[in-house]
Amino acid sequence: MRLQVNTMLALYSVIEFAADPQRHIPAVVIAQKYGVSPHHLAKVLAELAHAGIVESVRGVGGGYRFVGNARRLTLMDVIALFEDFGAASRPRREGAAQTTVDQALDVVLHEIDENARATFSSITLATMLQLVARQQRSKAD
Amino acid sequence: MRRTDLDQVIAIDATVTGHEKRPYWQRVYRRYGVPSAGEVRHFLVAVRARTVVGFLIGEVRDWEFGSPPCGWVFAIDVAPEARQCGTGTLLLAASVAAFRRAGVRKLRTMLSRDNIVILSFFRSQGMMAGPLIPLEMDLAPPAGATPAAAR
Numbered sequence: 053m054r055l056q057v058n059t060m061l062a063l064y065s066v067i068e069f070a071a072d073p074q075r076h077i078p079a080v081v082i083a084q085k086y087g088v089s090p091h092h093l094a095k096v097l098a099e100l101a102h103a104g105i106v107e108s109v110r111g112v113g114g115g116y117r118f119v120g121n122a123r124r125l126t127l128m129d130v131i132a133l134f135e136d137f138g139a140a141s142r143p144r145r146e147g148a149a150q151t152t153v154d155q156a157l158d159v160v161l162h163e164i165d166e167n168a169r170a171t172f173s174s175i176t177l178a179t180m181l182q183l184v185a186r187q188q189r190s191k192a193d
Numbered sequence: 194m195r196r197t198d199l200d201q202v203i204a205i206d207a208t209v210t211g212h213e214k215r216p217y218w219q220r221v222y223r224r225y226g227v228p229s230a231g232e233v234r235h236f237l238v239a240v241r242a243r244t245v246v247g248f249l250i251g252e253v254r255d256w257e258f259g260s261p262p263c264g265w266v267f268a269i270d271v272a273p274e275a276r277q278c279g280t281g282t283l284l285l286a287a288s289v290a291a292f293r294r295a296g297v298r299k300l301r302t303m304l305s306r307d308n309i310v311i312l313s314f315f316r317s318q319g320m321m322a323g324p325l326i327p328l329e330m331d332l333a334p335p336a337g338a339t340p341a342a343a344r
């Protein structure tokens with residue numbers, strides 16, 4: 053299971069914004085922190101704004117800020133905006149008929165996807181921020 | 194938990210699951226609601242204004258598949274109208290305190306991956322996926338068994 057680049061950028065961004073919902077964070081700050089182009093990130097942020105998760109504020113001191121509900125919004129909600137999760141776990145062999153081996157592998161991959169989906173669906177932004185804080189504490193110790 | 198609380202526990206479970214399972218809950222009460230020498234088990238209820246608004250059942254399980262003793266929570270629920278008030282958090286904290294007193298240092302639970310509400314609750318309390326993998330398989334009824342006999 054591997055998330056697409058835009059999905060990862062969206063998760064990074066939403067976690068950054070949700071950590072301090074009152075603060076307007078310029079896109080360039082997040083782009084620099086995660087080593088991506090501001091242009092690329094802008095498309096991701098536009099999608100998040102369209103979904104009502106962040107809002108953009110223009111002008112001096114502008115940027116984006118979190119406007120979602122961190123106790124309700126899950127990682128899966130964000131992921132679903134950018135990819136059809138689990139839709140293509142296994143690359144299809146062009147022009148080849150599905151064999152029983154293909155079908156058996158699909159059963160295994162489906163099991164993995166369903167567990168991953170449950171994990172992403174059960175972790176809210178609020179829980180994710182707790183996890184981040186825990187990582188920071190263990191790093192500091 | 195008192196015997197007189199059981200009807201309210203059954204009612205909460207029936208509201209949440211859509212099925213009243215009175216014989217099951219009576220067995221659970223006899224096993225977990227009554228102190229038993231040598232066993233660490235608890236059947237906790239949260240009461241607000243003399244009304245039961247939530248419950249939790251847990252026990253210490255020893256050496257399942259070689260796993261050292263750990264606290265297991267195998268049932269928790271809060272009446273829908275009493276949610277988002279910290280009731281589940283209080284129940285779990287009381288359970289954790291009991292497990293700590295019993296000397297265990299690991300808390301586990303298992304639930305359906307479709308049960309996102311309870312799954313999210315446990316996540317919010319700091320629980321993560323553990324090293325155990327639940328497995329299951331379908332069992333065919335015995336040859337010649339009728340549906341009634343299979344029950």
